[in-house]
Amino acid sequence: MSILVFGHKNPDTDTICSAIAYAELKGKLGKDVKAVRLGEVNEETKFVLNYFKVEKPELIESVSGKEIMLVDHNERTQTADGFEEAKVLELVDHHRISNFNVDEPLYVRMEPVGCTATIILKLFKENNLLPAPTTAGLMLSAIISDTLLFKSPTCTECDVKAGKELAEIAGVNIEEYGLEMLKAGTDLGGKSESELINMDMKIFEVDGSKIGVAQVNTVNEAELLERKEKLLVEINNIIKKEGLKFFIFAITNILSNDSTGIVAGDGNAIIEKAFNEKIDNNLIALKGIVSRKKQIIPPLTKAIQEA
Template sequence: MKNTILIMGHKSPDTDSICAAIAYAELKKTLGFDAKPVRLGKLNRETKYILGYFKIEEPELVTKIIEPQSEDMKQDIILVDHNEKTQTIDEADNANIIEVIDHHRIVFNTANPLYYRAEPVGSTSTIVAKIYKENGITPTKEMAGLMLSAILSDTVIFKSPTCTEEDINIAKELEKIAEVSIETYGKDMIIAGASIEGEDLADVVKTDIKLFEFGTKRLLVSQVTTAGVNKLLETKNQIIEVLEKIMKEENVDGVVLMLTDIVLEGSELLSVGKYASLIGVGFNAKVGADSVFLPGVLSRKKQIIPKLTEILI
C-alpha cells in the first residue's frame, strides 16, 4: 500500500503555509488521494484564530523524515509555500517530493520530473484555489475560509505591493463561499494575530525575523504586523532593550524592527546597532529619534530591504 502523502508548508509556519497545506490536502482527498496536512512548527496566534473560527483541527506536528528501509518505501511529500532546502523539513532527502505549489523565487533541483506549480501572486492559497477551479471542485465553506484568510494575511488585506489582481479576484470568490466579510473578518483576524497580550516581547520580535547581509554588514530584520502600533510604542524602551539583547545574542551588526500597522497602513521602523543613526537618516527620521513612522510601507521584501541596501552598501 502506498503511504499517505504528507503536505507541508515551511518551518516557522505562517498562515499561508498552514491554510494552503490543509486546503490542498482536502482537494487531494476529494480527487481520490490519501493525503494529510502537517506542520513543521508552532502555529502563530493569527493562524490559531483562523482555525478556531472555522473549527478546523491543528495539523499534526512533524519535524523530520525518517530514513526509509528501501527506495520504494520513501515517504511522498508535497511542499506548499516554499521550495528552498533551508526552509523545508529536516532530512527531506529521505522523502520523495512529488509536488511543489509555491509563490516564491525558485531554488530547487530534482533528479526526476514532478508537478511544480509556481506563480508570482501574493499567496500560495490563491494558486490552490485556482487548482480547485481547474478541477471543477467548489471548496467547502471551511476550506474557502482558510484560503481566503491566507490571502488576506499574505497580502495584508490587499495592501501589500506583492498583491495581484488575481489574489483579489480569487479572494472575492472565496468570500462568498466562506460566508464572511473581507472587510470585517480580515481586520478581526489580523487584530487577533497582532495581539501580543501575555506574550514574551522577544518571542514576538523573533516570530518573523530574517538575517540579511549588506556587503560585510550583517543585520537581522524583523516584521511584526499589528493593529495598534501606538499602544505598542508606549513601551518603546522595552522594545529597544529586547532588540539590543537579540543583537548581542546573535552577534550581528544591528537589528531592525518593522512594526507594521494594518489600520494606519504604514510601519514604525526601529533600529539598534552602530548603523542605527545612518538608517534613521536614510529613512528621514528626525535627528536623534530612535524610530520613524513610514506611511504606506508594508513590505519588508519590496520596500525595506532595497532601501537598506541603498543606505548600507
C-alpha cells in the first residue's frame, strides 16, 4: 500500500506541488509514495497543472489506517480526517508548529523559508538528485505563489536562489511565467461566495480559541467588496459550524501589496489591537499586509494571548 503525501485542506499551489515533488523525491529514493489532495484545486493551481501538463492528485476523504507524510502544514485543524488513526512518518513544513501530536518519533524538516518547495529542493540536492523538469516547474510555481513572485515579506534568499535554479531546470522565464500564473489566480468572477472563502481558508487554535483566516489574491478588490454582505452571510455560517471566535477574510491586491479584511464574529477588540486599525462596517484596512503566515497570524496570536 502506497504511503500518502499531502498538504493542508483547501489546498493552494505549494500544498499540491510540494506533495507531487516530495512523492517524486521519495520514489527516487526507493519508497512507494503517492501524492494526494484534501480538497479542490484553485484557479492558480489549475493553471500551473495545465501549463506543465500534470494531472491533479487524487482526492481522499480520510487517511485512517494509512501511512502518511505531511507537507506544507502541521496543525490538526488543517489536516486530513482520520489523522489520529494514521501513522505519520514524515513532516516537511515552513509554518509555525501548533496542535501537532503524534504517538511515535518521525522525520521532521522545518525551515523558516517562504515555501515548502524550497526545502524540498534542498532535500533533492542533499541526496545528489534533481527534480524532473516538469516537477521543477511545479516547485517554481509553488515558490512564486507563496512569495508573490519574491515580493512577500516571507521570501528569503533561499527562496530566490531555489526559484532561479528551478526555473533553469524547467526552462521557464520567471518574470513572464510568474506574472501570468499570479494573474490566473485572480480570476474570481465565476466563484460563489462559499467558493471564494473556502479557496484558501485555514483554521487556527490560539489559547483555546479557534479563529478562521481566509485569503484571496486579486487585482480588483472593489469587485469583491461589492459582495461583502453575501460574503458575511457565508462567513457567519462558517463561524457557527466550526465554533470560531472570529473570522477574517483577507482580500489581497497583488499590485499594491495591500489587503482589506472582511471581519465577523466576536473579535473586534483583538483584531483592532493586532493591526492598530479600526474596524468600520466589518472592514479593516491592512496596509502592506500580504502574508497570512507572517503578518496576520503572529499579531493576532499576540493580541489573543494578551487579552
